[in-house]
Amino acid sequence: MHHTAQPPQHPAPTSPPLPPPPQSSVNMYELTFGTVCGLCAGVFIKKGARMLAFFLGGVFVLLQYLGSVSLIKVDWAAMASRFENLFYTTDARGNKKPPSIGSLWRWVVDFLTADFQPRASFVAGLALGLRVG
Numbered sequence: 001m002h003h004t005a006q007p008p009q010h011p012a013p014t015s016p017p018l019p020p021p022p023q024s025s026v027n028m029y030e031l032t033f034g035t036v037c038g039l040c041a042g043v044f045i046k047k048g049a050r051m052l053a054f055f056l057g058g059v060f061v062l063l064q065y066l067g068s069v070s071l072i073k074v075d076w077a078a079m080a081s082r083f084e085n086l087f088y089t090t091d092a093r094g095n096k097k098p099p100s101i102g103s104l105w106r107w108v109v110d111f112l113t114a115d116f117q118p119r120a121s122f123v124a125g126l127a128l129g130l131r132v133g
Contacts, residue, residue, distance in 0.1 A: 034118025035125035041112055042129015 066072045088096045112126070113119045
């Protein structure tokens, strides 16, 4: 029998064990103060947005009806200009950009979590409140 020489086996160097992962401030099973505040804010926003949309839709339909029977004349171009002045942003090159869902979401979260420590659990509760509200 022919034996080939094998190199001596050295144990692989072991690295120190990794520390445990940090604890998340968001717990799926606990209703923290931030989560409850976010949940309530989400329900409030969703219900309020529905009422506001219902009201503004009703105003639009009423204005269209009154315009169609020649009781009033609505300057829709001026209304659009006012809307753009209130909600559009201007970039560095001077181009106007309409708001997006992402920019609206960032503004709402920044507004509601200003000076509020449990931000992560609040945002989780807010998303849940918007979902269930």
